[in-house]
Amino acid sequence: MVDNRPRSFSVPVVNSELDEDESYVDYFYDNPGDVPGTLDIDPEAPPPIIVLIDYNEAHATRQELETPEEITPYLDSTSVSWVDVKGLGSEEILQRLGDVFSLHPLVLEDVVNVPQRPKVEEHDDQLLIIARMVTLRDDGKSFESEQVSFILGKHYLLSVQEEPRYDCFGPIRDRIRTSKGAIRKNGPDYLAYALIDSIIDGFFPVLEVYGEQLEELEDEVVESPTRQTLQKIHDLKRELLTLRRAIWPQRDAINSLIRDGSHLISDEVRIYLRDCYDHTVQVLDMVETYRELASSLMDVYLSSVGNKMNEVMKFLTVMSSIFIPLTFVAGVYGMNFNPEKSPFNMPELNWYWGYPVCLAVMFGIATALIGFFRQKGWFENFSSLQGSPAVSAKRIVFPLGRR
Secondary structure, three states: OOOOOOOEEEOOOOOOOOOHHHHOOOOOOOOOOOOOOOOOOOOOOOOOEEEEEEEOOOOEEEEEEOOHHHHHHHOOOOOEEEEEEEOOOOHHHHHHHHHHOOOOHHHHHHHHOOOOOOEEEEEOOEEEEEEEEEEEOOOOOEEEEEEEEEEEOOOEEEEEEOOOOOOOOHHHHHHHHHOOOOHHHOOHHHHHHHHHHHHHHOHHHHHHHHHHHHHHHHHHHHHOOOHHHHHHHHHHHHHHHHHHHHHHHHHHHHHHHHHHOOOOOOHHHHHHHHHHHHHHHHHHHHHHHHHHHHHHHHHHHHHHHHHHHHHHHHHHHHHHHHHHHHHHHHHHOOOOOOOOOOOOOOHHHHOOOHHHHHHHHHHHHHHHHHHHHHHOOOOOOOHHHHOOOOOOOOOOOOOOOOO
């Protein structure tokens, strides 16, 4: 059985031994020969926690339910019933939940067998909405990615999450509790919009972390690029691709809600969904921008490493050019010719000041070459060898705001 559990991603990822599959969210697929509607339960998934929030304009109540059957009296009530299920670790409870809500086996399969591609499907008197949610963890440097499924009915909304630890629905719960805004004056379709909008807004804090990481990588690439820097850029590009795969189909799903419509979604809520669609497009634009910046950082890294190597080779060339004539002089006077046999056999070996004169000549040659190279400007670009940046680059400005 292929492991299709939700992956967690860290920013930045520096481990060079990171498994190739850890930075991608693979969609679930059935094994050949599986019966349609088969539920694939992860043995390590947490058991479901069922929370019911029932509200209308006058009052709101919250309670944690022991069994799915306790939901039945609320399904046909005039108030709005939000059933929030966290965890997919019990096939029995999930099957009973499907019976209570009269879910089609294929709908229950899409809800339980994660991850699915974000989409919208209409079934009789229910609307299935599958979205991808990313939320920052407590450390503020990593994020959790999970599937959230919504079943929208006439008087209720069922939401199913993979993990009970993280979600971005806290502000929505507070608005229901304090009757802030228009959420308690509207139906479950407005609640579905508010939750989807909260999911889209949850991408912005994650992208802000990536913006800061890209800015740090820019300084590192320009000043002191290493193989570890290359690994960071590579991992960052892969994780940005994961975000793109999460938000791209989500944009299409929201667009289908606006374009195709449903009798379960009012015209007023469709107007709100347009604003949600705009936020989705903005998130997608930021993801694409960051991916391009990450690719440009790879080019800057290669250019910086190449320039640094050129500076090293240039420095070695200059040093070699200075010492080649000195080596020649030292090699000439290292030859063993006897001046007593012939007046042409290196008579300067018998000079009284021969050794100081030879050193003075060698020093003069070195000084003349250094002066010549300095006049040509060959010593002006050795700053990278002294700890300064080898490449100058403009500061990248990252658009982190929503508007």
